[in-house]
Amino acid sequence: NAGVTQTPKFQVLKTGQSMTLQCAQDMNHNSMYWYRQDPGMGLRLIYYSASEGTTDKGEVPNGYNVSRLNKREFSLRLESAAPSQTSVYFCASQGGGRNVYTFGSGTRLTVV
Amino acid sequence: QKEVEQNSGPLSVPEGAIASLNCTYSDRGSQSFFWYRQYSGKSPELIMFIYSNGDKEDGRFTAQLNKASQYVSLLIRDSQPSDSATYLCAVKAGTPLVFGKGTRLSVIA
Numbered sequence: 001n002a003g004v005t006q007t008p009k010f011q012v013l014k015t016g017q018s019m020t021l022q023c024a025q026d027m028n029h030n031s032m033y034w035y036r037q038d039p040g041m042g043l044r045l046i047y048y049s050a051s052e053g054t055t056d057k058g059e060v061p062n063g064y065n066v067s068r069l070n071k072r073e074f075s076l077r078l079e080s081a082a083p084s085q086t087s088v089y090f091c092a093s094q095g096g097g098r099n100v101y102t103f104g105s106g107t108r109l110t111v112v
Numbered sequence: 113q114k115e116v117e118q119n120s121g122p123l124s125v126p127e128g129a130i131a132s133l134n135c136t137y138s139d140r141g142s143q144s145f146f147w148y149r150q151y152s153g154k155s156p157e158l159i160m161f162i163y164s165n166g167d168k169e170d171g172r173f174t175a176q177l178n179k180a181s182q183y184v185s186l187l188i189r190d191s192q193p194s195d196s197a198t199y200l201c202a203v204k205a206g207t208p209l210v211f212g213k214g215t216r217l218s219v220i221a
Contacts, residue, residue, distance in 0.1 A: 033208060040120070042213030043156070043200070050207055058208070090155055099144050099204045103155040 002026050006091050006104035013081045013111045021076040021089055021107050029095030029102075032074035034058075034066060036087040037106075043090065049074055081111045114139045116203050118212035127221050131188040135201030135212055138182070142205040145177055145184045150198045150214065159199075160186070191219045 007022045025032065033048040045058030049068040063085060065077045074093075078085060088108050092101040115138040125131045133147075144163045148156035162168045162175040162184065174187040184203075188195055198214040 031207070040213070043211045045208060048208050094209075099209065100146070100158055100161065101148075101156075101202075101209060103157070106155050 004091055004093050004102050004104035006089075006107050008107060009105065010108050011110070013078075013109065015082060015111060017081050018077065018079050019081065020078075021091075021109075022073070023075065023091030023104060024073045025093040025102070026072065027093060027095065027102065028071070029093035030071070031094040032068065033092040033094070033101070034064075034074070034076045035090045035092065036060065036085075037090060038087050046076065046089075081109075083111045085109065086111045114142075114203070114205055114210045116201055116210050116212035118199075118201050118215045120213060121216040122218050123215055124218045124220055125191050127191060127193060127219055129191050131191045131195065131217055131219070133186040133188075133199050133201075133215050133217065135184045135186075135203075136182055137184070137201075137203045137205075137210075139203070139205040139210075140179075140182065142179075142182075142203045144204045145175070146202040146204075146209065147173075147175060147186045148200040148202060148211075150200060152197070156200055188217075191217075193219045193221050195219050 004025045034046040035043045047066040052071045091104040146161045147159045150156040160175045172189045176185045200214045201212040202209045
């Protein structure tokens with residue numbers, strides 16, 4: 001019963017480095033989402049994929065790219081990390097006729 | 113811009129009391145409403161969802177929806193220290209869900 005799996009759980013990057021956050025779900029959900037969460041800011045949507053082969057920008061897409069590799073996997077890439085991207089990143093999936101989101105355990109990213 | 117508003121708190125209640133968490137939303141076309149609980153350092157988890165006007169009860173939790181007033185609330189009866197967390201309201205009006213910033217609840221033993 002894995003649900004939504006995110007890797008890595010923790011990461012420290014230097015300014016300008018790149019990295020990819022991985023997300024995979026085993027619930028056969030069509031839709032997947034990437035959020036960031038900062039103190040006092042709530043969950044802010046970065047990108048989402050309503051179905052395999054489609055991606056759309058959310059509220060805060062600048063500095064990020066995404067790839068919906070297949071139905072199971074949705075990755076988030078930081079091409080040139082900045083300290084403003086220090087945050088907790090959550091991946092979520094949704095499907096099965098209900099609008100319930102299932103969240104992964106999160107990635108804590110620090111950019112120094 | 114679709115908005116979901118919550119009081120950030122903290123809301124402090126004594127153990128055994130009723131905690132009342134409130135949420136308002138801007139889009140009258142909103143169709144479904146969700147409450148998520150998030151413990152510190154953890155990911156959000158669904159507590160309840162409600163689609164129709166009125167009340168929906170699940171154990172100690174009751175969700176209340178008033179579409180005319182664009183208002184949804186969560187009542188927690190017999191509050192326990194383990195209920196101390198941030199509660200996120202989410203509203204569906206199209207894709208994706210719109211989340212409020214959350215209300216931090218503290219239950220004092």
